[in-house]
Amino acid sequence: MTSTTSSPAAPPAVGGVQTVRRFITYALLAATVIIAASGLSGLLDRLFTLNRIEVSYDNYGLATSLASALVAGPLAALLWWLIWRDGTMARDRASILWPVYLVVMSTAALLVFTIALLSWLADTIRYGWNPAGLAVGIVWALVWGWHYWMWQHPAKGPTRLQGAAPALASLIGLTYGAGGLISALAQLIDAAADAGSRSVVVSDPLWQIVAQSLVWAIGGALLWRWHWVRLGVRNQTFGFSTVLLVFITGIASLAVFAFGLIILLSILLELATGLQQPIASLLDPLGTAIAGAVVGALVFTYHSRIVAERSAGVRAATSLSTAGVSLAFAASGFGVTINALLATSSDPLLAGNIRSLLLAGLSALVVGGVLWWLTWRPREASLPERVATPGRRVFLVIIFGLSALVALITLLVIGFQLFAFLLDGGSGESFIERSRQALGLLTATGLVATYHFMIWRKDRASDVDIEPVHRIGRVTLVSSGTNVELLEAVRAATGARVTVLQRAEPVTREPDVAAVVAALDGVEAAHVLVVAGAKGKVAVIPLVS
Template identity: 60%
Template sequence: MSETTTRPAATPAPGGVQTVRRVITYLLLLTMVIIAAIGLSGLLERLLSVGNTMLNTDNYGLAQSLAFTLVAGPLAALLWWLIWRESAIARDRASVAWPVYLMVASTIALLTFTIALFTWVANIITGDADLSGLAVPLVWALVWVWHYWMWRHPSKGPSRLVGVTPAIASLIGLTFAIGGLTLALSALINSALAGVGAIAVAGSPVWQPILQSLVWAVGGGAIWWWHWFRVGVRNHTTGFSHVLLVYIAGFASFALFASGVTRTLATTLTLLAGASEPLTARFDEYGIAVSTAAFGALTLIYHARVVAAHGPALSSASRLVSAGVSLAVAATGVGVTVNALLATISEPLIDYSIRSLLLGGLSALLVGGALWWVIWAPRSASAANRVATPGRRVYLVVIFGVSALVALITLLVIGFQLFSFILDNSSGESFLERSRQALGLLVATVLVAAYHFVVWRRDMASGVTHEPRRTIERVTLVAAHGDELAQAIRTSTGARVTVLRRADAGPGEANADAVVAALDGIEAAHVLVIATPGIEVIHLAE
């Protein structure tokens, strides 16, 4: 169950000189808070390390910590008091500057205190930690709690971009958790493959990297759980939360999975082909490869379900991003494979480095190509329902445009290498040896650009509408809260929505379905919607 905080409506923040004043004030406050926290951390570190003679005789460091604390600290307190007053916050809480400041300060504090804390706890396992290491995490944890309290304040917290800060925090926690689990499993696999008998002995050094990685996994998991479930990031319907979901499910977790599978296949093929390195050295690569694929798959499966619960539009966007990632892996495989094949002209294939390069390219081509085939399904790519997929036209144009741009840059590189070879051949390298990397990349990008250009031309010739036609360009919504209503209007009409919040509670607010039904069939450039139980829709002149 997620936390909910009822916040009264706030009138739009005045702009002009007030915007300049807010930007300067919040920038100064952020600077003073960071400097004061650094100074206080230095003083606390000295207090916790009384027996450290070297630290306690560092007068220069002590002077800096005192200056940072006693100068920046009071200035930060003064600036905060000026901002936090009822008269000031009443104007600023509806501005973008207030949530942006909280987002930046909270993110910096969260990263600083968690990295320092997890590092200190991990060092306890190896016996390298002392109390002075707690100075930084304690101070920055207080800074983070302070800003978390301000963000959650029912009457002074921001009324705009309220979901951005917790969404970023959940992403940070997820990154730490998956990274820690991946490294822990990697160390466990490597130890098992190496046949380390001490793995079953408690206190054996082989457990140290595993336990240290688990510290990051547990800590990151706690941060992610709190923001994802308690704060309710998973249920947010804001645009930023949707972008976050698409990034995690469509890009990050899918890329982890694809890279892990590719590396596992490449290592296996290298072993089967016969490696010049010792067998244990090749086995070491299995740990990170398998663990990356495993936790990338788990993260992908979980977030794919969350994305599916948010509707078909988000699922479609996630699949298109995943198709782009798999296409990039396959194109990389093509480029590396061409590069390796060109290298065999001057070097025999039995050369270990060339053989390893070739197998790596083939692995990327096989894995990326298989994933792309499953996700994109090229046999039915021109079906009417596929052509009408939201965001498909943008995807095709982006892929074609990026591929064409890379191909042009690669041509310039090849041209440079050609003229450089003609004008100066003192290195003894052939033109093919100089430009084989660029030639491999050129082949891959030309193939990608050509295919997607053909698909785009077919889509244009099919006559199927790629995107829903916008019947309303702009909507100005007057409501007591309005966030849920605005999202419903954007989803149903594709219009740009501006929310004007009522200063009073009003007679009540219509539900989202009623507002969408009231806008059905309306064609106008600009519409005013007053979301009371009676719903009034007014066409505005431009």
């Protein structure tokens, strides 16, 4: 890993009244920028559609756009000039509010302009020229480019949350790309299924529908690649990028994959047990199921390779996330299965709705159970190396706590249904029929809570050191620049929260990463000041908390 060093920064931002001033200024800037962008997009839309009769006589709309652009626009420019001055930036650059403003506005502008432009392109393919979305897309693309330029400015860009905005943008691009690809594949699969079941030729407009989805897929892929590869989100091993990697790999992609498999398996079970509904209705979600499973598997496989190159903490967090998502599907399937079986007290099992409910529950139970077995590996759950997994105790407590909360809510629902049944016995509906959904959910959560509580008890009784001992609570590091490698090394060696203070003037021959980590060996304190000095010297000063 190569270290990245930024230019010397100003002293940290001062709080108090300065924080209030920044909050108000940035909030006003955001409001005026949004209003001005709305007015400019309205004026540009009129410029593109001068021949529309309804536009020509819409004086109220024209007045609104003119007021928004000509009043809010200059105010936004004035506020930006007050913020962007060298003196102001010298005080505000290290403030958390400056990057928060840029993250919020750049992400909002990115969402607005990409949705507007991609929707305009997709609609143009199918319905012809309509510049309504184009005007919004152009204006908000300029707003996004402006904030992107401020974010990347070498002297006035933020010194905190440096990877947040690109990481969010890469997630947005991946969502567009995966969603568009799923939609395109689903349309093709559904068309093929319809042609096979009805013996008809797919109609010509299919290419337009597929092309619309491909617009989103290609646009999202370009957006994702620009931020993921070009801006280096893939190589970031700190902050929001790590959380994003765990979320995509351990939660989002696996959930899409599992959901697609569940729908596909339920369709196959319906076919195997005999049709009780039209084939067209049964096969309606087939394309989405297959496409979701394929795309989810591709995204999961790609990001799993990146996770394998990361630290033990990232790998453990991803593994525990996959186990949690798989467990959620399995528990939901078990609850739905119990619900369907309880429904047989009043209706026959082979009734259409009950059978479909039972098959859907069994599908979720099978898919979620298999994935949980592969990710959690219950036979090896109590091995010492598994017990020592980072974050395992937190995971067990979270699962047990959530299960107990759901069980409490379902108990309240069951109690309500019991008293309602006793007070309204003439309704003709049995108590089981009233509360079968809650009873199924209570059974599932009870089993989940019991199992994880037993695992937690075994972990506590073992002599394996589950949680690492942190002898330092907080580290304040003084250096000439933001060395990402040094920051990660100190955080990994101490487990402490690390704050970086940058010198106003750099020093020559700062100590390397190994020297700083070695200087912290054996130090015990709630707060430690580390000064990376000249000629490779390191000063470690324990502070009174």
